[in-house]
Amino acid sequence: MTDIPENAALARQMYSEGATTRDIIEATGLSHWTLYHWIEGGPKNKDGEPLLTPLVKRRTVTRRRILKEERQTLVNRMMRAAERQVGEIEERLAEGGQAVGERERDARTLAVLAKTLQSLTALDALHEKDAPRRKASKDESIPRSIDELRRSVAAKLAAIVAQRNSAGGGDA
CATH class of the missing domain: 1.10.10 (Arc Repressor Mutant, subunit A)
Structure with a gap:
């Protein structure tokens, strides 16, 4: 040896x-x-x-417990990522001329982002000791079909465009 x-x-x-x-x-x-x-x-x-x-x-x-600060940091990072994604979608909408497939992709992305943010907010509320518990309202329910989701996203986008048109008075 x-x-x-x-x-x-x-x-x-x-x-x-x-x-x-x-x-x-x-x-x-x-x-x-x-x-x-x-x-x-x-x-x-x-x-x-x-x-x-x-x-x-x-x-x-x-296993180690995730500290509140670490959880909050992760939530903040997710929120910033969602803001960037929404900003990119807004830019594409402002440019116009999107193909149907691109619009559908953007609608799905917005729906996933909205659900993710809703889940993050709910998780954060669970970890808060003083946070009041509440049930989701009818407006926050999950769409039953893809068509319902598309109508919901289209209505929200139309409201955003209408609000910008009335505020800016210009063509968006």
Whole structure:
């Protein structure tokens, strides 16, 4: 048997005694990859067999709670992404001349964004201790068919265009 580095032997001993990989890496200075290389038996001999007997791998997963700040950051990122997407759709609408397929894609995108934002808001409300609980109104219900969804999105878009036309007095 060839010489085994001292830190590799220590790492194998610590691992078999149940030490965490973080503690082993800290104590031995091995990288994560090198630690597992030695746990799996180290270098291979001429026959392709590991130099040492591989140790039984263990996996301990600890779940950590998502902090309110992390959740809020994610919600904010999703909101910004939705704003960008809506902005892009508004630009395409302002340019006009969209093909039917593009309009349908934009309508589906808006519907998915609206549902996502509704879900994010509902999830955020669940995590707020003081938030009043409320049921979704009739206007917030999920459309029963794609045609109903198209009519709903078309009506909302028409309202937006009408509002802009009345506010700007110009042609949008």
